[in-house]
Amino acid sequence: MSQVLPGDAPLIHDLIGIGFGPSNVAMAIALSEHNARVERQDAVTAHFFERQPSFGWHRGMLIDDATMQVSFLKDLVTLRNPSSEYTFLCYLQSKGRLVDFVNHKSFFPLRVEFHDYLEWAAAKVDDMVSYGHEVIAVEPVVRDGVVEYLDVTARSGAETVVHRARNLVIGTGLRPFVPDGIERSDHIWHTSELLTKLEQLDGLEGADPSRFVVVGAGQSAAENVAYLHRRFPEAEVCAVFSRYGYSPADDSSFANRVFDPAAVDEYFTAPEDVKRKLMDYHGNTNYSVVDVDLIADLYRQVYQEKVLGTERLRFLNMSRLTGVEEAGDKVRATATSSVTGEDTTLEADVVVFATGYSPVDPFGVLGEVAERCHRDDQGRARVERDYRLATEPEVRCGIYLQGGTEHTHGITSSLLSNIAVRVGEILDSIVERGAEPAEGEPEPVADGIGSVR
Incomplete structure (x- = not known):
């Protein structure tokens, strides 16, 4: 545990962010816009650490024809500040595609296009982020029994850096989930790595696959089935899920x-x-559902194949994957019918698990600070309305969560839909709670808007 001693305190940030995905990019934008409106002495100083070498958001699922499932108006800023220079519309204008997009008459851009927008926005605030830095420790800094700050240690290669913060914003996103006992390999994938793994597959001689097995009943599963079926015209694609069929997503207005x-x-x-x-x-x-248009396309395809007698698209519905065994360059997958109990064995080149994501435990990165955070009767983080972890009174610094708050804030907490509003609420909380230096504390030195060196 760090103790504040005369002369040993490093420069201090008002905010340090862990992770620089869409949520914390939006946070950096909100900070930049706030700092542009206030006097220099009232600016909120901040820095972010991102373990990836550059910005990236679900790169492995940027299928060429996949579209967003959320309106472009729910970008990083619009619902908080429609006049912002960081909106998706401003991005389109900068790329010379605004009129074309309007003529397209769609609220749902291509996913690859929206990713390009996110990269564009992240580049505008990259003075606040250190890429290639993984946060490996968070330690409390104590003065007179009070946790005044948090020391954040980040590692880049063999080097480590320590930054001190009045507030911490955790935006580490979600982690790919596969069932217990499943180990990912060259032949067993999670959907999050689809395109990356396919690039590796393309680089192997004689690697033309004859069969894929895709496990899952959600949007990603259906997109994988459709994409693999289209990309590999000689291969069979088998979809395994426990339902009778894909369930449509309810995206109606109410x-x-x-x-x-x-x-x-x-x-x-x-x-x-x-x-x-x-x-x-x-x-x-949102959960285990598929866009109705994609469901219709898949059904149309499977029916067409039945008519033509060339059935490459197979659906093993009302079934569970009960066995996965690698044998050389193949995978033996066993699907068990929930109705009859009968097994179907499939020898596949690749098994793809479209089994979703799980939130990162915020307590995992907090170390001994986690002991000062409150939990509910189910062991989950207690989170205040402003997304701040409930802590012991002795913890003066704020710890905010961007994600992992479904149990307190509802279904939208880990989705794009509310990012713009959420970061505004977090920033308001930080400003209102005050960022005045404690007695004897050195002032931070600004190096550009919102960053400290």
Whole structure:
């Protein structure tokens, strides 16, 4: 545990962010816009650490024809500041495609295009981020029994750096999930690495696959099935899922209100039994569901193949994958029918798990600071309305979560829908809680808007 001693305190940031995905990019933009409006002495100084060497968001799933499932108006800034220079529309204008996009008459851009927008926005605030730096420790800095700051240690290669913060914003995103006992390999993939793995497959001689098995019933699973079927015209693609068929996503106007900023207030204040009901009622807006147009396309394809007698697209519905065994350059997958109990064995070149993601445990990175954070009766983080971890009174610094707050803030907490509003609320909380230096503390030295060196 670090102790503040005379003369040993490093320069201090008002905010340090862990991770620089869409959520913390939006945070950096909100800081930049805030600092542009206030006097220099009132600016919020900040720095972010990102373990990737450059910005990247689900790169392995940037399938060429996949579209966003959220309106372009729910970008990094619009719902917080429609006049911002960081909007998706400003991005389109800078690329010379604004008129073309308007003529396209769609609210849902290509995913690869939206990723390019995110890169464009991240580049505008990259003076605040250190790429290639993985945060490996967070330690409390104590003065007179009070945790005044947090020392954040980040590693880049063999070097480490330590930065001190009044506030911490954790935006480490989600981690790919595969069932227990499954080890990813050259022949067993998660959807998050689809395109990367396919590039490696293309580099192997005689690697033309004859069969893929895709496990899962959500949007990513269906997109994988459609893409692999199109890209490998000689290969069989087998979809395995426990349902009778893909379930359509409810993206109707009333249902989409569950993603409104006001819905966060309602969910946060609701009793626990109401929270559970709301998640049950509206899970079909996001979880294990597929766009209805994609469902129709897949059904059209499988029916066409039946007519032509060339069935490459197979659906093993009402089935579970009960065995996966690698044998040389093949994988033996066993699907068990939930109705008959009969097994179907498939020898495949690749098994792709479209089994979703799990949130990163915020306590994992906090070290001994986690012992000062409160949990609910299920062991989950207790989170205040401003996305701040509930802590012991002795913890003066703020620890904010961008993600992992579904149980407190509802279904939208890990999605793009509410990013712009959420970062504004976090910034307001940090400013309102105050960032005045404690007695004897050195002043931070600004190097550009919102960064400290």
